Amino acid sequence: TIDETSWLYCSAKGHCPDVNACNQECLGRSFHGGAEWLLFFGSTMGGNGNKVFTLAEVSQHNNAKDCWLVIHGKVYNVTKFLEDHPGGDDVLLSSTGKDATNDFEDIGHSTSAVAMMDEFYVGDIDTSTFPNKFKYTPPKQPHYNQDKTPEFIIKILQFLAPLFILGLAVGIHFYTKST
Numbered sequence: 801t802i803d804e805t806s807w808l809y810c811s812a813k814g815h816c817p818d819v820n821a822c823n824q825e826c827l828g829r830s831f832h833g834g835a836e837w838l839l840f841f842g843s844t845m846g847g848n849g850n851k852v853f854t855l856a857e858v859s860q861h862n863n864a865k866d867c868w869l870v871i872h873g874k875v876y877n878v879t880k881f882l883e884d885h886p887g888g889d890d891v892l893l894s895s896t897g898k899d900a901t902n903d904f905e906d907i908g909h910s911t912s913a914v915a916m917m918d919e920f921y922v923g924d925i926d927t928s929t930f931p932n933k934f935k936y937t938p939p940k941q942p943h944y945n946q947d948k949t950p951e952f953i954i955k956i957l958q959f960l961a962p963l964f965i966l967g968l969a970v971g972i973h974f975y976t977k978s979t
């Protein structure tokens with residue numbers, strides 16, 4: 801059955817004035833009539849009423865006509881806000897397709913900026929679809945020293961020379977002793 805809360809949410813935002821003639825974008829989706837609306841909530845609304853998106857799904861909304869952001873585990877459709885964003889539309893567009901939490905926090909947005917976000921909320925992100933930041937990347941150079949420059953040879957000689965002198969001294973000692 802239709803989710804009344806979500807319906808009220810959308811109509812309060814000025815979307816979908818009539819559920820049977822709902823053809824405006826709401827919750828990040830376009831609806832063409834009540835049947836599609838019903839289908840949307842029937843198929844995509846989870847237990848808590850929040851749609852959960854994968855990063856791949858959100859990443860598709862990465863342009864000036866359709867721009868979604870992921871901040872603090874939530875998904876925001878900021879398409880209508882692009883022009884009005886005080887920091888410009890380009891920064892918002894460059895924060896698409898990834899977890900934009902750090903980008904958002906680094907600016908030190910005001911509490912009023914945070915309060916505005918509710919208006920653009922469309923669902924939650926499945927954080928397991930984020931790429932693993934701590935993935936092991938092997939070093940480009942092998943660990944052992946491949947340096948064949950004279951500097952390296954000098955270092956080796958500096959180490960071998962005392963050993964050679966010590967060996968020579970021991971050799972002479974035993975040689976003179978036996979003769």
Ligand code: HEM
Binds near residue numbers: 869887908
């Ligand atoms: C739903 C998400 C966002 C909302 C509602 C929002 C809202 C705002 C608002 C209201 C301001 C004015 C200053 C303030 O009140 O803090 C602002 C400034 C700014 N925002 Fe955002 N923003 C969002 C996301 C982002 C993201 C993802 C970035 C990426 C870097 C960003 C970058 C900036 C920059 C650079 C400024 C200008 C700061 C300055 O000139 O001091 N914003 N934003």
